[in-house]
Amino acid sequence: MSPEQIQGHPVDGRADQWALAVIVYEILTGEKPFVGDSMPALVYRIVREEPVAPQRINPSLNNAVEAVLRRGLNKEPDKRYPTCAEFAEALTGALKSAKGWKVLPPGTSQSMPTIARSTGPKPELQTYSATQPPTPPEAAPSSGASRKSMRLGFLMGAAAGAVILAALIIVPKLRQPDRAPELPPPSPPSAATSQPQTNVPTPAESKPAAAAPAPAPAAAAKPAASVPPIAKPIPATPPKPAAPQEKAVALSTAPAGATVTVDSNPELSCTSPCSLNLMPGRHALAAKLDGHRPTLKIFEVPRDLSVNVSLDALQGTLVIRTTPPGATITLNGKRQDKLSPVVLTLPAGRYKMVLSKEGLPDQEDEVEIKDGSLKNYDYSWGR
Numbered sequence: 001m002s003p004e005q006i007q008g009h010p011v012d013g014r015a016d017q018w019a020l021a022v023i024v025y026e027i028l029t030g031e032k033p034f035v036g037d038s039m040p041a042l043v044y045r046i047v048r049e050e051p052v053a054p055q056r057i058n059p060s061l062n063n064a065v066e067a068v069l070r071r072g073l074n075k076e077p078d079k080r081y082p083t084c085a086e087f088a089e090a091l092t093g094a095l096k097s098a099k100g101w102k103v104l105p106p107g108t109s110q111s112m113p114t115i116a117r118s119t120g121p122k123p124e125l126q127t128y129s130a131t132q133p134p135t136p137p138e139a140a141p142s143s144g145a146s147r148k149s150m151r152l153g154f155l156m157g158a159a160a161g162a163v164i165l166a167a168l169i170i171v172p173k174l175r176q177p178d179r180a181p182e183l184p185p186p187s188p189p190s191a192a193t194s195q196p197q198t199n200v201p202t203p204a205e206s207k208p209a210a211a212a213p214a215p216a217p218a219a220a221a222k223p224a225a226s227v228p229p230i231a232k233p234i235p236a237t238p239p240k241p242a243a244p245q246e247k248a249v250a251l252s253t254a255p256a257g258a259t260v261t262v263d264s265n266p267e268l269s270c271t272s273p274c275s276l277n278l279m280p281g282r283h284a285l286a287a288k289l290d291g292h293r294p295t296l297k298i299f300e301v302p303r304d305l306s307v308n309v310s311l312d313a314l315q316g317t318l319v320i321r322t323t324p325p326g327a328t329i330t331l332n333g334k335r336q337d338k339l340s341p342v343v344l345t346l347p348a349g350r351y352k353m354v355l356s357k358e359g360l361p362d363q364e365d366e367v368e369i370k371d372g373s374l375k376n377y378d379y380s381w382g383r
Contacts, residue, residue, distance in 0.1 A: 003047045003075045007298050015217045016075040017084045023090060028065070029057040030104035032075060032113060035046030040286050040296055047075065047298055048263075048282035060101045064094035075282075168221075194327075246277045249299075250306045251285065258289035258311060263379040291347060314348040314371035322355060323380035355379055 002015040025033045033051030036042030054061050054069055068090045074080050081087040095101055123220065163335050190295040262268040262283050268276055272287070280301050287295045292311040299307045320329060322340040329336040329344075331351045340355070348371045355363040358380045367377060 001046070002077075004077055006043055006047055012077070013084065014080050014301060017072055017080050017087050018077075020084055021069055025051065025054065025069055025073070028061060028101075028103055029054050030067075030106045031057055031106045038264060040284050043296070044282075044284040046261050047284070058102070058104050060098065062094070062101075064097050065091070065101070068094045069173040085275075111189040138311075178260045200376070208368075222367045245279055247280065247302045247305060248275050249278050249304070250275050250302060252306075252308045253287050253289065254287070254308065255292075256291070257308070258286045258287045258309070260285055285309065291349075316343055316345045316348055316369040316371060316373040316375065318346055318351075319370060319374070319376045320344070320353075320355075321376075322357070323382075324357070326357065327379075330356070340352065353377075357381060 002011065002018040005011050005015055022033055025031075031052075034042060034045045034049070036045055050070075051073060054066050055063070061093070068087070070092075072080055072087050081090065092369075110220050156250050234341065251262075251270065251272055251274055253260065256272050258272045260270060260272050260274070262276060262278065262285050264284070264286070268278070270276060278301050282298060282300050285296070285297045285299060285307060287309045289311050292313050295309050295311055297309050320327075320340050320342050325340055327340040329338070329340060329342065330344070331344075331353055333352075348369050350366060350368045353365050353367055355365075363381075365377075365379075367375060369375060
């Protein structure tokens with residue numbers, strides 16, 4: 001679900017592009033761009049946080065691929081590509097510019113530190129690149145976004161096909177330039193070894209070379225003296241922008257007394273009405289109150305400095321019929337305005353009911369009303 005759809009904004013084809021970018025991100029890195037332990041946490045990350053840079057998970061990608069994915073995953077629809085086709089075309093071009101790129105299987109990111117250190121030897125990228133074609137088809141059908149619309153399904157299939165074609169076309173070409181530079185290195189050493197043999201009879205030339213390094217340490221000591229004055233202004237700058245960024249946000253609920261929690265953080269929790277200091281950006285507020293349905297609301301700071309949440313009560317319906325009709329109804333000691341037969345909407349809970357009819361004995365009973373339930377109660381005097 002795209003950020004604009006979560007916030008209730010109008011949705012168009014650019015929401016499909018966002019879902020497509022999520023799939024491409026997972027295909028290339030083996031990881032989902034947004035994860036959360038709970039629904040509020042996942043919603044919060046989608047509308048507020050940026051995904052981890054693809055290059056940090058898959059070092060074989062370059063800045064161009066990261067730029068295309070970040071634009072496709074932008075929180076603002078107007079900042080994405082105008083169409084999914086343009087997104088797919090930009091992605092194909094970026095992958096062509098990333099020499100030796102590869103697709104990571106799911107879960108590979110846990111071992112990426114060792115892979116990141118060995119990025120120098122290109123033969124490793126060539127061996128893993130053979131797994132690129134089969135991986136995209138497996139990730140595409142597992143996406144939940146493909147079920148939302150037929151159009152999205154066609155676009156995802158086209159984009160996945162473009163990625164596969166790019167892998168099939170580019171990887172074979174990349175193997176040739178990677179192997180070519182490895183051949184020339186053997187020739188220079190042979191030339192280097194032949195030159196020292198001819199210069200052996202001239203030992204005098206080696207003496208001035210040994211004297212040259214002497215002035216180097218004296219020059220190296222001078223720049224060390226200039227380091228201290230540069231370090232002084234650095235620690236003074238960070239604390240200044242941190243203080244004015246926080247904004248006091250007033251939080252209220254109807255009815256009051258609900259427990260409100262921001263961004264699933266227990267430290268950002270209070271009983272409404274209350275106020276919390278929050279950093280600028282999007283936030284997710286969860287409100288809970290006994291006898292009411294839990295409610296989630298997205299807001300943005302500093303735009304929304306006062307947030308109010310209306311809580312719906314847990315309630316059900318009670319239908320009362322009597323024979324003869326016209327009985328007086330009392331629930332938990334409170335007399336109702338209407339006589340039987342009547343339909344009452346009541347908060348969920350247990351009630352002590354008394355039915356009274358002139359000239360007839362009172363009928364007492366207990367009824368339980370559950371949230372969203374419909375309960376029928378029929379009573380007849382004289383039976």
